[in-house]
Amino acid sequence: ATVRELKKNGGAAADITAAVVALNALKAQLNALAEPVGVVLNKKALDDLLLRKMFVVPSFEIYGGVGGFYDFGPPGAAVKTNLLNLWRRHFLLEDDVLEIECTNIMPEVVLKTSGHVERFTDLMVKCVKSGECYRADKLVEDFIENLLAKGASSLTSDEQEKHRLVATKAESLTPDEMHAVIQEYGILSPGHGAALSAPMPFNLMFQCHIGPEGHNVGYLRPETAQGIFLNFRRLLEYNAGKIPFGCAQIGNAFRNEIAPRGGLVRVREFQQAEIEWFVHPDDKSHAKFGQVAAQRLTLFPKSNQLTTGKTVVLSVRDAVDQKLIANESLAYYLARTASFVSLLGIDMSRVRFRQHLDTEMAHYACDCWDLEIQLSSGWVECAGHADRSCYDLQVHAAKSKVEMVGTLKYDTPRAVDVVDIKVNKGKIGKAFKADMGLVNKGYDCRLI
Structure with missing residues (x-):
């Protein structure tokens, strides 16, 4: 408008030229803002800065270091402590989540039962x-x-x-x-x-031996979740038998990565902050779902990964209604994670939730979404959200012969007829001999 007014009112040529230059500069700024944000980070310079200021340094540096191991210096340790304290306030205090601390070493039977020995x-x-x-x-x-x-x-x-x-x-x-x-x-x-x-x-697991005899094989834990599952009975009792409830653990996990060349992105020892949220398998609603239902998330569904390659932006409620996200509890934690990442100051235009393809789904999961952040090295998984169904509790209960179940209290009492079949294995063995195993599998009840 200034340029038009100067021309209309017969302004001096120098003034008109100056106004045009100023207008073009403003247009250039506007166009720059409209352009997609490019990667402007000098990663090498940042890595050098973190090293010089001792935020993070290679472990065993005086001996040449070992790939995949890093130490946090004073400022790095302080940043991590602040982040974990914020995580506790945001997730644990908000939803009255319990917290435990379990061992780093686990006997082989635990991880063989969970499927990690065979499939990790x-x-x-x-x-x-x-x-x-x-x-x-x-x-x-x-x-x-x-x-x-x-x-x-x-x-x-x-x-x-x-x-x-x-x-x-x-x-x-x-x-x-x-x-x-x-x-x-x-x-x-x-x-x-x-x-x-x-x-x-x-x-990817680090194997070790427990005790001097060398017969008791163990592993450094590859995840923090298993300790929570093993303590389920006591946690449920501590929580007065009430379900749903959550339990968290912050601790180190260990993975013998094949080629950890990505700096801090892929290491062999790292800290996890994890929550397991236990619900009734037939009711995965969440009491606070309404508080996040309108929140919008950038989602990368598995169907789009194999077709358009494009993300979609949906409200949490729409994602659940369209059965894109399996249930309210899973959706609630996706939304809470997005809020947490925003609190950390992460550019949300570089954040998405990518759904696992059916062929890459972990053996324990029936739906899984990774929080991914676009770094200078591309999209990097920073958090995982999985509906593990009853897998872990079921396999540990079957192997240990210890029940891992909760009870549901009805509003009004119900009378239910239960058929309790006791099987005489001796007689079955004599009658069916080599086929006894097949016969046992045919029973639709628990053999006692």
């Missing part, structure tokens, strides 16, 4: 020249990312989408499927440009 693996490949090990899915993802960055102009949109889909599925591929992808793309070892071995599963 990543696919590993080796450079046939140097013997250096690599995590197979990360090699595929990095190769395709570079392929798209360098050759996007020569690829059609369909070809680009095909490559992205392969990268998306990389973490969930079987060894044979992974080998086929590596062969198809001609992926070589980054260090020597040599061929790679066939992919093989590598268990």
Whole structure:
């Protein structure tokens, strides 16, 4: 309007020119604000700063260090303490969540029962020249990312989408499927440009022996959850038998990562802050769902990952009503996590919740969403939210022969007829002999 007025009123040429320059500068600022936010972080400079100011330093530094281990210096430890204190206030005090502290070492029976001994693996490949090990899915993802960055102009949109889909599925591929992808793309070892071995599963747990005899095998815990499940009976009793209730644990977890080259993003020892929220399996509503129902979340559903590659923004209520998020309790904690991340000052335009594909779902989960934050290295998982159903309690109860159940008190008493069948295993064995195992499996009741 100023430029128009100057021209209309016969203003001096110098004044008009100055006004035009000022207007163009304002337009440039507006256009800059409208542009997508690019990555402007100098990661190397930031890493150097964190090291110089002793926020975080390599462990065992005077001996050359070991990949995947870091120590927090005075300012780093203070920041972490403040973050955990805020986490406790935001999650535990808000919902009267209990907190316990369990051991870092667990006997093998615990983790064999939970499924970790058999299934807690990543696919590993080796450079046939140097013997250096690599995590197979990360090699595929990095190769395709570079392929798209360098050759996007020569690829059609369909070809680009095909490559992205392969990268998306990389973490969930079987060894044979992974080998086929590596062969198809001609992926070589980054260090020597040599061929790679066939992919093989590598268990990520650190094994140890408990006691001097060497017979009692144990593991450093790969997650903090199992200690909570093992204490379920006592926690329920402590909570006066009331369900739902939550229990939290803050503590270290240990994972023998194949190639921890991402700095603090992928390490071999790290701290987890975890909550297990116990509900009736047929009623996963949440008393405070109404408080977060209108909150809007950026979601990346599994269907979109395999098709459009686009996120959607929905209210928490709409996501549950559309059965995108499995239930109110899971949705409540997604919303609370988003609020917590916002409290930390994270740019929410770089935050999303990505749903696990069916092929990458953990063995214990029936629905799972990762909180991902876009860092200079791409989208990085920072928190996981899983509906573990009754898996953990059921498998531990079956193995230990200790009941892990709660009771439901009805508003009015109910009379229920129960058939209590006692099986004479001796007579069954004589009658069916080698088929006794099949007969036992056919009973639709608990054998006593």
